[in-house]
Amino acid sequence: TQLLEQSPQFLSIQEGENLTVYCNSSSVFSSLQWYRQEPGEGPVLLVTVVTGGEVKKLKRLTFQFGDARKDSSLHITAAQPGDTGLYLCAGYAGGTSYGKLTFGQGTILTVHP
Amino acid sequence: DTGVSQDPRHKITKRGQNVTFRCDPISEHNRLYWYRQTLGQGPEFLTYFQNEAQLEKSRLLSDRFSAERPKGSFSTLEIQRTEQGDSAMYLCASSLAGSGYNEQFFGPGTRLTVL
Numbered sequence: 239t240q241l242l243e244q245s246p247q248f249l250s251i252q253e254g255e256n257l258t259v260y261c262n263s264s265s266v267f268s269s270l271q272w273y274r275q276e277p278g279e280g281p282v283l284l285v286t287v288v289t290g291g292e293v294k295k296l297k298r299l300t301f302q303f304g305d306a307r308k309d310s311s312l313h314i315t316a317a318q319p320g321d322t323g324l325y326l327c328a329g330y331a332g333g334t335s336y337g338k339l340t341f342g343q344g345t346i347l348t349v350h351p
Numbered sequence: 352d353t354g355v356s357q358d359p360r361h362k363i364t365k366r367g368q369n370v371t372f373r374c375d376p377i378s379e380h381n382r383l384y385w386y387r388q389t390l391g392q393g394p395e396f397l398t399y400f401q402n403e404a405q406l407e408k409s410r411l412l413s414d415r416f417s418a419e420r421p422k423g424s425f426s427t428l429e430i431q432r433t434e435q436g437d438s439a440m441y442l443c444a445s446s447l448a449g450s451g452y453n454e455q456f457f458g459p460g461t462r463l464t465v466l
Contacts, residue, residue: 244393269452280355280442280457281394288452326393330453336407337382337446337453341393 241265242329244342251317252350259312259345261327268332270310271339272301275324317349355458357443363464364433371429372461376445383426384455385418386442387411394442400426401448433465 243262251257261270269288273281285294287303287310294301298321300313310327324346328339356375364370376383381402386394397416399407402423412418415433420426430437440462444455 242393271452271454273457278460278462280357280444280460283454283456286452286454328393328455336399336401337448337455338384338396338399338407339386339394339453339455341395344391344393346391 242327242340242342244327244345246345247343248346248348250348250350253318254316255349257314257317257347259325259327259347260309261311261342262309263329264308265329265331266307267329268307269330270303270307271328271330272310272312273326273328275326275344277324281326314347317347319349319351322347322349355443355445355456357441357458357461359461360459361462361464363466365466366433366435368433369429369431370433370463371427372441372443372463374426374428374443374458376425376443377456380445380447380456381423382446382448382453383420384444384446385426385428386444388440388442388460389438397428430463433463435465438463438465 271286272284275281285301290305290307292303298315324344326344327342358373383400385397388394400420415431418428440460442460444457446455
């Protein structure tokens with residue numbers, strides 16, 4: 239069974255601060271996706287990383303895939319209240335997994351004005 | 352059609368009743384997934400369709416759960432004899448086979464409350 243450990247579980251910061259969320263596994267993933275979810279809504283895809291060592295930037299968000307494709311991180315620069323939400327990492331194992339995603343537990347981010 | 356839609360958005364039922372949820376995927380997507388999410392957790396995989404074929408079911412999907420995708424378009428998830436432990440958000444996602452990285456796009460979910 240593949241597991242994704244996401245940390246921290248909760249983050250409460252002030253506007254303008256930087257933060258990093260980590261997603262770790264002992265398993266290799268073909269790709270890893272990051273989602274953001276608002277209360278009462280479904281997850282919204284932010285980015286997919288597929289190559290070991292890959293770095294992708296989305297405005298103030300920087301996503302990195304570990305060299306061994308077992309871990310990933312999300313870094314937010316100068317956080318804003320609009321960044322508040324649940325951040326989820328999800329791994330796709332490929333092969334016979336039929337495309338199902340394995341999700342981490344999520345990180346609840348609160349950015350205070 | 353700009354995204355995955357789910358109906359209803361909220362369902363409150365009494366223990367022992369049957370409920371059915373519907374999911375309409377992105378029109379050109381041939382893969383469809385159901386996940387369940389409880390408060391404070393990430394979604395957990397329930398089942399997967401490619402076109403009309405149900406190719407995988409999680410052990411989480413007890414005999415009281417059944418899913419169909421009769422024409423390879425919309426899908427339904429039925430829960431029979433609901434229990435309080437079934438209370439959760441039920442999420443549907445779709446993707447396009449062969450698109451490379453199996454990026455999945457989620458609907459808004461159906462929030463089920465079993466009293």
